[in-house]
Each structure stands twice: as C-alpha cells, then as structure tokens.
Amino acid sequence: MKKFYQKTAVEFDINNQNDMRLLQKQANFTYTDQYLGKEGKRLNNVFKQSKFKQFLEKYRNPPLKVAQIAILGNHGFGVLATEDIKLSKGRKEKKLGIYWGELSHESSHLSPYIFTLSHREIDAKKYGNWTRFVNHSKGNFNVIANQKTAMISNKRLPYIEYALVKNVKAGEQLLIDYGPEYEFDKKHQIFLNPSNNSLKSSEIFKLYDYVPIKGALLNVCRELIPNARKLYGPKNFVSMLNRLTKKNHDVSCELPILAANKHGKILPDKYQQGVTILMLAAYMGKIKVVKNLLKKYHANVDQQNTHNGYTALFYAINSQSSQAIKDKIVKQLIDADIHLMTQDKEDGYTILHWCAKQKNLHLLKLFFTHKKSEEHALDALNILARDDFCPMMLAISMGEIKIASYLLDIYAKNYKETIFHSRHNDWLLPTMKKIIRDYSKKNLPAMLDMLLSKGLAKNRKLHDLIKKII
Structure with missing residues (x-):
C-alpha cells in the first residue's frame, strides 16, 4: 500500500528561501525569526548577539512544509511532516520551533494568531514563521506549546516553544490545542486529524x-x-x-x-x-x-x-x-x-454529557473507576457545553436523579466541597435558574430533595433564587 502522503502543487518547503517568499505573498505575512513590534524592539540587542544565533540553531531545518489542506479549501494552510518524525527513546517531547511575531502588552484588537506570553502577547498575523500555520485540534493534537526563558548575554528572552509529543508519519499534519478561549465559527467548524493533508x-x-x-x-x-x-x-x-x-x-x-x-x-x-x-x-x-x-x-x-x-x-x-x-x-x-475532554460540534458535549443524555449510569461509573480514565473523567466533569451545562447540570435538567446524585458525589469527594458551595462556579446561578424554570412541577420536589441533601442549602443565593421561582 502506498504511503498516506502525496506531493501537492501548493506546498512550501520552510527551509527554502524562494518557497518562503512565495508563501509570504500568498498568505500576506512577513517571515521572521525574532520578535517585532514595540516590545520586540526592546530586545533588539539580544537578537544581534552571536549567542542568539547559536540558540536558534537547535530549531533549524525541521523536516516540515507548509501546504494547502484539501479539506480546508483553497485558502486553508497547515504544516505537514516531510518525513517520519519520532520522539527520542525515553523522551516525551521533541523540540520543533519558536512562535515568533509582534510582541506587545495585551492589545485590544482581535487576531486569530495571538499567543499569550506571561503579561504580554505574541501576534503572528503580520509577522511570524511556520508555527503560525499549525492548525487547531482539541483532542487530537500532536504538538504542545511550552512557555520558556533563555538567557542571552545576561538578558532574559521569554519565548513559546512548539514541541512534538507524538510520533508523526511523512505527510501527516501537525496539530495543537489553541486552548479553551479559542473561538470558532460553529457553522464552518472542521475537526482536523493528523491524516488530513493535501489529498x-x-x-x-x-x-x-x-x-x-x-x-x-x-x-x-x-x-x-x-x-x-x-x-x-x-x-x-x-x-x-x-x-x-x-x-x-x-x-x-x-x-x-x-x-x-x-x-x-x-x-x-x-x-x-x-x-x-x-x-x-x-x-x-x-x-x-x-x-x-x-x-x-x-x-x-x-x-x-x-x-x-x-x-x-x-x-x-x-x-x-x-x-x-x-x-x-x-x-x-x-x-x-x-x-475524554473532546467535545462534539452541535452541543459541545463531552462523552460524560453523552452518558447522561443516554441515561447510562453504568458507563459513567466505568469512566470514574477505571484507573486510566479516572483523572481525565474528573477534568471532563467541569467542561461546559454550549448551553453552559456541565454533565451534572445536564443530568439535573433531564430529571435523572440517580445520575445527578452520583456525579455530585464524585465532585464533592474529589474537590472537598459541593459544586453548590464552590467559589469558582459563578456560572451556577443563571444555569440553575434556567433549569428550575423549565423543570416539570410534578418531578421538581424529588429533585429538590436530592439537591438539598447534596449541599444546595449551603449556597444561600442559589437557595433563595430557587425559592422565588417555585
């Protein structure tokens, strides 16, 4: 069988200067391997140092190319491996490159290329390198971003390093999780995988x-x-x-x-x-x-x-x-x-939301008792869907007392406080207000009894709000 890889006419070797000139014209940006912008200019003396050039050497000539990703159409680019890249034995990461761009304090304008670095931001919309073309995947990424600092001639140089965390094959796409604050157009959202390439x-x-x-x-x-x-x-x-x-x-x-x-x-x-x-x-x-x-x-x-x-x-x-x-x-x-924290498109549901929706308490218990999934299930327990429902709130809204009770107990056991008493759950008031207003009056007393037994009374604001509604 042929390799899942094919050369495409619209591809750019990131180690070839002529290719990079063509890419800059097509993607409307300027290629750079240092910071630009107001804050970046303050580090100009660092960039002139020979030690800075030595620092960059370990990121030179990665076996990568920028190419059109067929599933994204004519204007969608991504970064593909040009050969198999494997992690070294015993290593969990492999250095690939640095995210460069305009360095500034938090800006008011919106850009899809902004990366937060401590109290500053790196915006690669106008200036950057191949790292700006790495696409997003929440649950299927093979690259992570690490915040680091280098000492160049007694001066600190903060930077974000892209590192590979999984082996990739030639022709596979590099993907990174942009983080929880990343927003996308739901109508045009495409879930990318490493195998999505130029074919x-x-x-x-x-x-x-x-x-x-x-x-x-x-x-x-x-x-x-x-x-x-x-x-x-x-x-x-x-x-x-x-x-x-x-x-x-x-x-x-x-x-x-x-x-x-x-x-x-x-x-x-x-x-x-x-x-x-x-x-x-x-x-x-x-x-x-x-x-x-x-x-x-x-x-x-x-x-x-x-x-x-x-x-x-x-x-x-x-x-x-x-x-x-x-x-x-x-x-x-x-x-x-x-x-376990992958979310679907329509509702933003994780697999825990789906278990609640399917009324499958048995599988929920499996996720929280299996050694390899227990920790990740706890993280997924806090993820909010598009309606601001976490799996617990979804179970409550559906009238699933047993499932809601089980999940509330799991939360209290692991976080040492009930979800109703947690100071971090500011979203709880409007969410519970919405749930109770839409709730069947016939089933409400049994659900309220369960919620009161799980600590609802400890949250005075929430308790008084529910009293007003009913």
Whole structure:
C-alpha cells in the first residue's frame, strides 16, 4: 500500500528561501525569526548577539512544509511532516520551533494568531514563521506549546516553544490545542486529524484500493452517512468488517469511508464525514476488530469525524449494541488512552454529557473507576457545553436523579466541597435558574430533595433564587 502522503502543487518547503517568499505573498505575512513590534524592539540587542544565533540553531531545518489542506479549501494552510518524525527513546517531547511575531502588552484588537506570553502577547498575523500555520485540534493534537526563558548575554528572552509529543508519519499534519478561549465559527467548524493533508477525497479514492460497500454493511454505513447515494471503503477495510478473511491486512486506519453520488463520482470534501474503520467497528460492536485495530495497527484512537467531531468512543456509546459489548469496547478505547475532554460540534458535549443524555449510569461509573480514565473523567466533569451545562447540570435538567446524585458525589469527594458551595462556579446561578424554570412541577420536589441533601442549602443565593421561582 502506498504511503498516506502525496506531493501537492501548493506546498512550501520552510527551509527554502524562494518557497518562503512565495508563501509570504500568498498568505500576506512577513517571515521572521525574532520578535517585532514595540516590545520586540526592546530586545533588539539580544537578537544581534552571536549567542542568539547559536540558540536558534537547535530549531533549524525541521523536516516540515507548509501546504494547502484539501479539506480546508483553497485558502486553508497547515504544516505537514516531510518525513517520519519520532520522539527520542525515553523522551516525551521533541523540540520543533519558536512562535515568533509582534510582541506587545495585551492589545485590544482581535487576531486569530495571538499567543499569550506571561503579561504580554505574541501576534503572528503580520509577522511570524511556520508555527503560525499549525492548525487547531482539541483532542487530537500532536504538538504542545511550552512557555520558556533563555538567557542571552545576561538578558532574559521569554519565548513559546512548539514541541512534538507524538510520533508523526511523512505527510501527516501537525496539530495543537489553541486552548479553551479559542473561538470558532460553529457553522464552518472542521475537526482536523493528523491524516488530513493535501489529498482530496477524489485523490484518495484513486490512490487506494476502494470497493463499493454493499449489503448489511451498507445499511449500517448509511446510518452514519445518511445523505450518500453510494459509499466506498478500502478493500481490506470492508473485508475485515465482513469477516471475509482471517488473514492480517495492510490497513491504513485513517482512510475514510467515501461518499459518492448515484453515478459513483466521489463527492467534494465538504460533503464527506470522515468516518473511519475504527469508528464503524465501535458502532457495530465488533470487539475483535476494535482490538486488532488498536493493538496491531495502532489506529488513531482520538480521530474525529470531520463535521460532528465524534470519536470512536462517541460511536460506541451511541450504538445499538448490548451493554456488555459497549463495556468491552469502551474499556479497549480507554486502555488506548482516548481523550475524554473532546467535545462534539452541535452541543459541545463531552462523552460524560453523552452518558447522561443516554441515561447510562453504568458507563459513567466505568469512566470514574477505571484507573486510566479516572483523572481525565474528573477534568471532563467541569467542561461546559454550549448551553453552559456541565454533565451534572445536564443530568439535573433531564430529571435523572440517580445520575445527578452520583456525579455530585464524585465532585464533592474529589474537590472537598459541593459544586453548590464552590467559589469558582459563578456560572451556577443563571444555569440553575434556567433549569428550575423549565423543570416539570410534578418531578421538581424529588429533585429538590436530592439537591438539598447534596449541599444546595449551603449556597444561600442559589437557595433563595430557587425559592422565588417555585
């Protein structure tokens, strides 16, 4: 099988000066390897030092390129690896580069390229280097940003270092989590994965051995991709799910199911869902297939579908499989270190929100008792969805007393105070006001009794507010 990588006409070698000149014209920015702006000028003496040039040497010539990302259209760029990049043995990170730009105190203007550095900001909109092209992914990143300080001729130089935290293959995209304050346009949000590169869906179809999906498997796929007239999948992908052979397959796990029109023509990227074999196997309850994909073929457990942001974990929980099968698949995904704080597009729900929505207390308990997921589940417990509901508030709003009670107990046990008594939960008053106003009067007394037993009375403002409403 060919590598999941193809040279594209619109790509720029970051180590080639001519390529960088072309990139600057196309992306309308100026390439720099130092700070500019008012605050940056104060460090000009540092940048002139020979020690500064020596400092930059360790970041020279990374095996990367800036290229168009097909799924983002003609104006969407990203950073791709030009060769396999692996972490050194025993190391958790690999240095890649520094985020340069205009250095200033907190500015009033909005820019999608601002990075906060202590009490200052780095804005790479007009000036910067290849790091400004690294795209965002909340749960599927392979790069992190570390705030550091270098001493150059007895002067402090604060900077943000981009470091690789996962091995990447040639042609894979570098992704970083922009942080909780990053805002995006929900209508046009695309969930990127390392395998999203310069290949269009039609090009992937030509490069790989795709076959039509038929029979019972087609019906399942249409549940996940309802608008497609025809569907195609990699040949080994289809045979594995249909159990046509017991032989090992040369599986490229990131290859998606491709949707086509009634004539068999592959639809443009904006109509593709990006559902992979792991997602489909989790949805179908194929325990052995999931196990093989994770252990033998090292499938990307955090891969999200393109437009909803669902991972294999979302598909497993929302499947029609029995609880026993769901348990086994969820445990396999947890053992593979799946990210629990990933949020979907429509509601901003994490997997804990989905468990509450599905009224699945059993799986909620699994996340909080499994050694590999317990810590991450506690972090996910505080994540607010688009309606400002954390998983606890969602359970309360749905009238799920047992689930709400369990989650409130988990919170109190680990944070040594109830959520109602926490000083950090300023969002609680308007959220509880909204919940109680919309609540069924018939079920309200039982829910209030439970909330009072969990510490609601300790929050006098909240207690008085609820009294007024009822």
